[in-house]
Amino acid sequence: MVFLLDNDRVQEDLSTNLARIFGSPNRDRYWTIFEALRAELGYAHYLAVLKPYQSEETSGGMNDPRLLLMSSCLVNHPFADRLS
Secondary structure (H helix, E strand, C coil): CCCCECHHHHHHHHHHHHHHHHCHHHHHHHHHHHHHHHHHHCCCCCCCCHHHHHHCHHHCHHHCCHHHHHHHHHHCCCHHHHEC
């Protein structure tokens, strides 16, 4: 049996949560980096976005405590509920 992740629903879920917790500009920046990495890697890697995101000055860099919260949101996301 093969399961596929419904990326559209995952992205909807994450967009809602990222905007609610971090604001629309930070959500939009996350997705910009995500799309660039997806084009580079050839697959979606939700956590890989955090490394380039944290190095940007606009996000507060490595001292921004919200990065821990953002990684927690991603790690604890119910991906299994989005399998089809």
